[in-house]
Amino acid sequence: MKLPKPSFAPLARLAVSPLTLRLPGSRRSSAKADARPMSEKVRNKSRFTIAMTAFCCIYAVIGGRLVWWGVAPADDGGYRAFGQVVADRPDLIDRNGEVLATDIKTASLFAEPNRIVDADEATELLTGVLPDLNPKQLRTKLTSGAKFAWLQRELTPKQQQQIFELGIPGIGFRTEKRRFYPGGNTASHIIGAVNVDNQGIAGMEKYIDDTGLRDIQNLGLAGGEMAPVKLSIDLRVQHIMRDELAAAMKRYRAIAAGGVIIDVDTGEILAMASMPDYDPNQPAEALKKENLNRMSAGVFEMGSTFKSFTTAMALDSGKVTLNTVFxxxxxxxxxxxxxxxxxxxxxxxxxxxxxYSSNVGSAHEADLVGIEGHQAFLTRMGLLSRLKTELPEVATPTQPRVWKKINSMTASYGHGVATTPLQTAVAAVALMNGGYLIPPTFLTRTKEEADKLKTQVVSKRVSDEMRYLYDLNGERGSGRSAQVSGYRVGGKTGTAEKVVNGRYSGNKKFNAYLASFPIDAPRYVVLVVVDDPQVEEGKSNAQAAANAAPTAGAIIRRAAALLKVKPVFKEQGNSLLVSY
Incomplete structure (x- = not known):
């Protein structure tokens, strides 16, 4: 049996190719052997180039992202998904451009409980820096295993640095927006306050949210700088108002005091304060009962200041003139x-x-007009319905459920009907400006804009007569203590007995002085109230003429020049006197 002859060609190829042997006389074989390794070198070099390029691109992307994260603003950081993103708010400024409220950046402390190594140690270290934290609640948060938990909002820079130096894993900081009020207490009841999430909860801050800012924030369109909101108040006059009210509380040992100044042509509120007040940088203080905004959120029987409206009603009815005797x-x-x-x-x-502030005479005036006419007139003057203005904190007046003759007569001199001091001043504006009721505003408003909103509630004749009566009482009556040289202040005092346990108390009073100046051509109405004043040393009583009136005079004395009212010191005839 013949076996097949073995072939060594494959072995020869395997042996020759890798060693690239060059045999003499075999040039063709040598060329083929050189071509194959050169081709493989090119392919290997291409593969290496592609791999290096891919690695460079990947690391370039990673490096670029790291650089972007490093230079991005802190409040656009990587924890955006956790907690609520605090939106921007517009600045609040006074009529002269002074900043009343603005946003500042502050650090807040958070934890990632799922990364906390030792909750007990972390609790001990954090409470050492932040003693107000509840250790039990803090430990519960740190052991919850959650991905995110707020620990403390709005840290001070010192607290942030101290916690940073502790180096606790799973603890971090988030830059947030915080509302800052440079003037502190000065205009707190007007400006209001925000909560920890920078949302308005009181005053003009809440008004701004309710009129569109909250919707803009919810749509995510509140980023960047927003145009400031200009308020009608003058910060300088506001400071004077608050300063004099604080002095009055101390001087007369009163439990509270308040005041407002209104432009009679535009309805703009130039200043309004209620004492005691609070610092909006500490908004929790606003919840204290004694810090109530008495000017718009409290209702009071306004006493004899209401005789202003009773007399105007009688004159406007046509049944009474200045010469009528009762x-x-x-x-x-x-x-x-x-x-x-x-x-x-x-x-x-x-x-x-x-x-002489006659109760009996005022009762006869009201009786002559009648119950229905009396109620209708007070309603027309805006004294029996809730005042409409931007400020959210506005109370609704109270009145008898059924008006009887006795109710009309007591209301004629300010008892039995309770209203807010602010709307009392607003109604008085109509008696001074020619008879036009203008909705009050805490925003700037031109006279042309006010003219489109005003409503005639009494005739110009009645307005002229009321200015004469204010001037008379300011010069010869209970308003003498409010006179300011050169500014001719007219007005009406009011002393109301407060209701205690359902009965009028002769020892507790709510005093007011309702004034206007300069009375020959009124530009402003001023109302000052003093709650439960005591008899000043050297005085015989604690009536409004002894406390509310002089406080109003002190405010006007300091604020008149800032309100651009020029004093007139020369003797003038009484241009308001008219023969009847």
Whole structure:
């Protein structure tokens, strides 16, 4: 049997190719052997180039992202998905451009509990820097295993540095927006406050949210700088108002005081304060009962200041003139006796009723107009319905459920009807500016804009007569203590007994002075209230003429020049006197 002859060609190729042997006389074989390794070198070099290029691209992308994260603003950081992103708010400025509220950046402390190594140690270290933290609650958060948890909002720079130096794994900082009020307490009840998430919860801050800012924030369009909101108040005058009210509280040992200044042509509120107040940088203080905004959120029986509206109503009815005379002897109605506080024991004319603040005379004026006419007039003046303005904190006045004759008569001199001091001042504006009721505003407004909103509630004749009565009382009556040389201040005092346990207390009073200046051509209405003042040393009583009126005078004395009212020191005739 013949076996196949073995072939060594494959072995020869395997042996020759890798060693690239060159045999003499075999040039063709040598060329083929050289071509194959050169081709493989080119392919290997291409593969290496591609690999290096890919690695460079990948690391370039990673490096670029790291650089971008390193230079990006802190509040656009990597924890955006955790917690609520605090949106920007517009600055609040006064009518002269002074900043009342603005946003600043602050650090807040958070934890990633799923990365906490030792919760007990972390709790001990953090409470050492932040002693207000509850250790038990803090440990519960740190052991929850969650991905994110707020620990403390709005740290001070010192607290942030101290915590940073602790080097606790799983603890970090988030840059947030915080509202800052440079003026502190100065205009707190007007400006309001925000919560920890920079959302308005009171005052004009809440108004701005309610009128569109919250919707813009929810749509994510509140980023970047926003145009400031200009308020009507003058920060300089506001400071004077608050300063004098604080002094009055101390001087008369009162539990509270308040005041407002209104432009009679535009309805702009130039200043309004209620004491005690609070620092909006510490908004929790606003919740204290004693820090209530008494000017717009409190209702009070305004006492004899209401005789301004009773007299205007009687004159406007056409049934009474300045020459009309009423008896002032006490009389009974509905089981009650209407009597004078200081009787003159004779009939009085309308100017005398106003000057001597006659309860009996005012009751007769109201009786002549009638119950329905009286209620309708007060409603027309805006004194019985909730005031419409930007400020959210506005109370609704109270009145008798059913008006009877006795209710009308007591309301004529400021008892039985309770309203806010602010709307009392707003109604008085109409008595001074020619008879036009103008909605008040805490935003800037031109006279042309105000003219489109105003409503005639009394005639110009009645307005002129009321200015005469204010001037008379300011010069010869209870308003003498509010006079300021050169500025001719007219007004009406009011002393109301406060209701304690359902009964009027003769020892507790709510005093007010309702004024306007310069009375020959009024530009501003000023109202000052003093709650439960005590008798000042050297004085005989604690009536409004002894405290509310001089406080109003002190405010006008300091603020008039800032309000661009020029003093007139030369003697002038009384241009308001008219023969009837």
């Amino acid at each position: 008896p002032t002897n006490p009389f009974r109605v509905g089981g009650f006796t209407i009597k004078e506080f200081h009787s003159k024991h004779r009939p009085l004319s309308v100017p005398e009723i106003f000057q």
